[in-house]
Amino acid sequence: MGRRDKPILENVEIKKVAAEGKSIAYIDEKVLFVPNTVPGDIVDVQVTRKRKSFMEGYVTHVHTYSALRTEPFCSHFGVCGGCKWQQLPYDKQLEFKQQEVMDNLQRIGKVENSTICPIIGSEKQKYYRNKLEFTFCSKRFLTYEEVKTGGDIAPSPALGFHVPNLFDKVVDIEHCYLQSSPSNEIRNFIRQYAIDKGLTFFDIRNHTGFLRTLTIRTSSIGEVMVILALYYEDKAATSRLLDALKQEFPVITSLLYVVNQKANDSLTDQQIICYHGNDHIFEELGGLRFKIGPKSFYQTNSEQAYILYQKTMELAGLTGHETVYDLYTGTGTIANFIASKAEKVIGIEYVSEAIEDAKENAEINGIRNTRFFAGDMKDILNESFIETHSRPNVIITDPPRAGMHADVVATILKASPQRIVYVSCNSATQARDIQLMGDAYRVVTVQPVDMFPHTHHLENIVLLERIV
Ligand SMILES: C[S@@+](CC[C@H](N)C(=O)[O-])C[C@H]1O[C@@H](n2cnc3c(N)ncnc32)[C@H](O)[C@@H]1O
DSSP: OOGGGSOEEEEEEOOEEOGGGOEEEEETTEEEEOTTOOTTOEEEEEEEEEOSSEEEEEEEEEEEOOTTOOOOOOTTTTTSSSOTTTTSOHHHHHHHHHHHHHHHHHHTSOOOSOOBOOOBOOSOOSSOBSEEEEEEESSBOOOHHHHHHOSSOSOOOEEEEEETTEEEEEEEOSOOSSBOTTHHHHHHHHHHHHHHHTOOBOBTTTTBOSEEEEEEEEOTTSOEEEEEEESSOOHHHHHHHHHHHHHHOTTOSEEEEEEOOSSSOOOTTSOOEEEEEOSOEEEEETTEEEEEOTTOOOOSOHHHHHHHHHHHHHHHTOOSOOEEEEESOTTTHHHHHHGGGSSEEEEEESOHHHHHHHHHHHHHTTOOSEEEEESOHHHHSSHHHHHHHOOOSEEEEOOOTTOOOHHHHHHHHHHOOSEEEEEESOHHHHHHHHHHTTTTEEEEEEEEEOOSTTSSOOEEEEEEEEOO
8 A cells, every 4th residue: 555545634633652752642542653743732644654553654734732842952853863852841751751661660561559769850951971973974964944945955965863764864963962062063073174175975875985983972071082983994084184183172082993894883893993092081980980992881871870870779778798790781880880889799791892891990990899701691691600609689780772681581580689670771671571570579669760861761770679
């Protein structure tokens, strides 16, 4: 069935925000997903997809804007993939996030009567990220309005963010409200330099062009890392660009580049070369110093990370006598953060470079009771590992969005710690895993923490206690 055969639904009232931040309406008991709307909007919708239980569509006309709406502050709102909730006031964003956690725990986790603590909002709602990745693209994305009004619409390069669902389209970003200075200045300088010097931007479809991606990391103690990814080697052009950057921004403490000739942009398997300064930056958190390499995971909202870790430690209820496992430890941030309150902490993670950073972070901070191991969780965390490293009294687990492998859940159940503190950036998979543990553990506390204002994302901490 082509689009022409699909109806336009008139005067549809958007009812609520559902999973993954999607706004929905109900049509004859069927769910209709409508992006870029908020509850209370009354709109006409062109249906683009029709299935047995749901439909999808886009707005063709707005009859009434919801009273909930607020004016988005960013000029790129609507086309850029980030900060999609700017049209909602922050207190409403928090309310919807809290609701999503509650829905997932009840519907998927089968958790009844759970008390959810009020979500902890982010004090900073702009410039809260310490890391951004921008993409170079030979053809700037043109908005519908630009095309309609004519003007200068000749192809021009862009350095910015992908347009959602369009892998080869990039919005040219002039100002991003996510990362503080000098992030905008560095990005705009590089773009202008490249245009002035005739350096080519990557053609994502045909894989041609020199400049590919730009990553900027900042830290609360003023250190700045810049990683420039290039598609091919051109030592002279690279040096000229990096020298110009170095001169313009003496604040850059780690200037790195990489030649990435793969089909995808991931740098985890690439050799990153240090051009100037250090091959890492430092961040400080809770009186500890953390070394962050170009491939290391580090929570992107440092100030909220501190609150997340404090809450995690509080819920772990440590007295100084416990053996704690910190599963999916990354660079060992949680493990090292809680170390002074435990007898010993075992961190496990599959990125070996992150484990090296974790060990170094322990050393830098004079922490002697943490041990770190690299490997896939489902392989490394088994009965014999637990026998060797002693049974955990407390397990802290912070898996990626997909949640934990069923084998890992089974091993945790066998290890039978008194408490499990489950930190997650996806409350749906978290609820699924909690349901698997439902016979042996009860949910005691649920604490959502907002790390990502103006998006539907959040972190959720759940404390589980052994029933018997
Ligand atoms: C959400 S991050 C948590 C990092 C850390 N707790 C922190 O706050 O910085 C999840 C981590 O799990 C790691 N990871 C993902 N899949 C894994 C697996 N199968 N086995 C071990 N570690 C894994 C990722 O590399 C990442 O560092």
